[in-house]
Amino acid sequence: MRIAPVTDAELAAEAAAGNAEAFGQLIERHTPQIRRITRAVLSEPADADDAAQEAFLACWRYLGRYDPARPFGPWLIRIAVNAARDVRRRQRSRPTEPLAPDLALQQAGPDRRAARAELRESLNLALAELPERQRLAVVLFDAEGYSHREIAGMLGVAEGTVRSDVFHARRALRVALAPYQEESR
């Protein structure tokens, strides 16, 4: 019996050899994170999903260039950020729209749903007002748990710039969310 490969690097090596099943496993592992990141760049969920798909297709094309000695996630995130920026460049003339509500919100009770909708809207607006790099920096740092150094590598900026971006983004988000923080006390 053949033991399935477990690490991303092993799956990437199999995928690079043409194993679509291994590539499918890589996609499944990274899809939630990649979709979050493309949604951090693009406000329209359909555009974000297009960018995420483009990212995986580009990943398949460039798998031969992936260095298995380095972590796969940040390499893929770099591709995803570029794919999302490409989509944004293509649709620059279109106005920015707020993110669509999620299923969890729709399934909550009426009061809770209203409160969460308000919180969501505030977070949505606050995120939309952030410069793209700050938005990515805070999402990668606080939501995805990457270090400043890793984020600097992914975004191609200095580590100090990432620290500053995270700081400014957090401050803006905390100001926007402060009323809800008060309510929850």
Add this chain to the structure above:
Amino acid sequence: MTTPNPFDHAPDPVLGQLLRAHLTAPEDTGFTTRVLARLGAREDSGLDVLGRWARTGIAAALVLAMAAAFAARATAMTAGADEGLLPSAETALASATSVR
């Protein structure tokens, strides 16, 4: 959420959770299938392109081969006809000798 601090090196779990909930797409089912289908479609279309090129190449090679064969045959026929029309040097010498 804690007070903002520029020297804070640790992720903020509350803000992180809010952001994750906000940005997580409603459903991931079918996403992998769609990507793999697009990948398959691209590879198929790539093979189609190669196939078209191959078919065109084979057709061009056949035409060239036929043209070359036709040209070679025409040259050979012309040479044969020329040989039949012109007397050989020996024949010419023999006829000249007999006249004398």
